[in-house]
Amino acid sequence: MLAEPRDLSALDSVRPLRWQDDALDVLDQRRLPHETAWLRCTDADAVCAAIRALAVRGAPAIGIAAAYGAVLAARAGDFADSVARLRAARPTAVNLMWALDRMSARAACGADAEHLLEEARAIEAEDLAANHAMGHLGAALLEQGAGVLTHCNTGALATAGFGTALGVIRAGVAGGRIARVYAGETRPWLQGARLTAWELQQDGIAATLIADSAAAALMRTGAVQWVIVGADRVAANGDVANKIGTYALALAARHHGVRFMVVAPVSSVDMAARSGDAIEIELRDADEVLTCGGRRIAPMGVAAWNPVFDITPAALIDVLVTERGVLHKPDAAGMRRQFGAMYA
Numbered sequence: 603m604l605a606e607p608r609d610l611s612a613l614d615s616v617r618p619l620r621w622q623d624d625a626l627d628v629l630d631q632r633r634l635p636h637e638t639a640w641l642r643c644t645d646a647d648a649v650c651a652a653i654r655a656l657a658v659r660g661a662p663a664i665g666i667a668a669a670y671g672a673v674l675a676a677r678a679g680d681f682a683d684s685v686a687r688l689r690a691a692r693p694t695a696v697n698l699m700w701a702l703d704r705m706s707a708r709a710a711c712g713a714d715a716e717h718l719l720e721e722a723r724a725i726e727a728e729d730l731a732a733n734h735a736m737g738h739l740g741a742a743l744l745e746q747g748a749g750v751l752t753h754c755n756t757g758a759l760a761t762a763g764f765g766t767a768l769g770v771i772r773a774g775v776a777g778g779r780i781a782r783v784y785a786g787e788t789r790p791w792l793q794g795a796r797l798t799a800w801e802l803q804q805d806g807i808a809a810t811l812i813a814d815s816a817a818a819a820l821m822r823t824g825a826v827q828w829v830i831v832g833a834d835r836v837a838a839n840g841d842v843a844n845k846i847g848t849y850a851l852a853l854a855a856r857h858h859g860v861r862f863m864v865v866a867p868v869s870s871v872d873m874a875a876r877s878g879d880a881i882e883i884e885l886r887d888a889d890e891v892l893t894c895g896g897r898r899i900a901p902m903g904v905a906a907w908n909p910v911f912d913i914t915p916a917a918l919i920d921v922l923v924t925e926r927g928v929l930h931k932p933d934a935a936g937m938r939r940q941f942g943a944m945y946a
Contacts, residue, residue, distance in 0.1 A: 660760020840916030840932030
């Protein structure tokens with residue numbers, strides 16, 4: 603089945619963050635898809651709270667929001683303490699630390715709040731450009747008429763715009779390469795059902811939602827040729843931390859001969875982490891698993907384990923796409939060739 607090419611500019615309408623009137627407005631992702639509401643953050647603690655509460659989520663978007671939070675901290679004269687609180691907001695996504703390190707380096711060189719604002723805007727603009735570059739690089743790997751499955755939300759809502767894995771899907775749809783898009787629901791926060799499905803709908807991209815547990819059965823039908831996911835952190839050996847369930851998808855993809863693509867900006871690469879074992883995995887409240895939509899779905903007294911991310915070994919990854927290029931079969935040697943200069 604062949605897909606008709608589309609106008610790429612018409613597939614890029616969503617933005618999750620906006621700086622205006624000396625404050626950061628965050629598109630509150632907890633309220634989507636039923637309500638589009640903006641959360642105004644006028645100080646760094648409000649940004650920190652928005653990150654913790656998942657009002658803003660997605661590794662690149664968290665980093666960008668934190669950069670603007672650092673601007674607000676500088677204006678309030680509380681830079682160091684506020685940056686420390688922002689850094690502790692969520693532990694797994696390296697973009698948060700990367701952005702705050704960049705802002706702190708500028709501040710250490712004497713940058714005032716206005717120059718820090720320029721830096722935050724540059725971080726946002728660079729991420730958007732990286733997403734478009736990755737979209738084209740990843741889409742070029744897809745065969746005509748491909749079926750793709752994605753997990754969680756890796757689109758404009760998780761970045762400055764356009765998206766990482768969803769950016770590849772956008773570019774693939776625009777180029778007429780993708781015929782079928784499937785999205786996993788992504789329990790327990792349902793980012794695939796609430797956010798990815800909504801985001802694709804905004805841009806007129808047809809998608810089919812599946813229960814997370816249906817992924818292997820879908821692959822068995824032959825409807826999917828690629829699984830395309832993002833990453834919150836990529837270790838020096840090519841291991842990837844991403845939304846819980848990614849590891850299971852990679853295992854199922856390998857069994858069924860489905861190729862597995864990870865799409866992430868260079869800011870998600872952590873060459874200081876030798877392997878996935880060095881990445882801290884965030885654990886959240888058990889109630890997120892025990893309840894749904896504010897209503898308890900499990901019997902009282904039942905315990906739950908709620909890791910937000912898992913580690914997908916590099917051996918299960920066919921392609922890693924960053925704005926620097928495409929790395930096939932990522933491993934420690936390939937990662938050093940591609941990213942070693944970042945820590946030289």
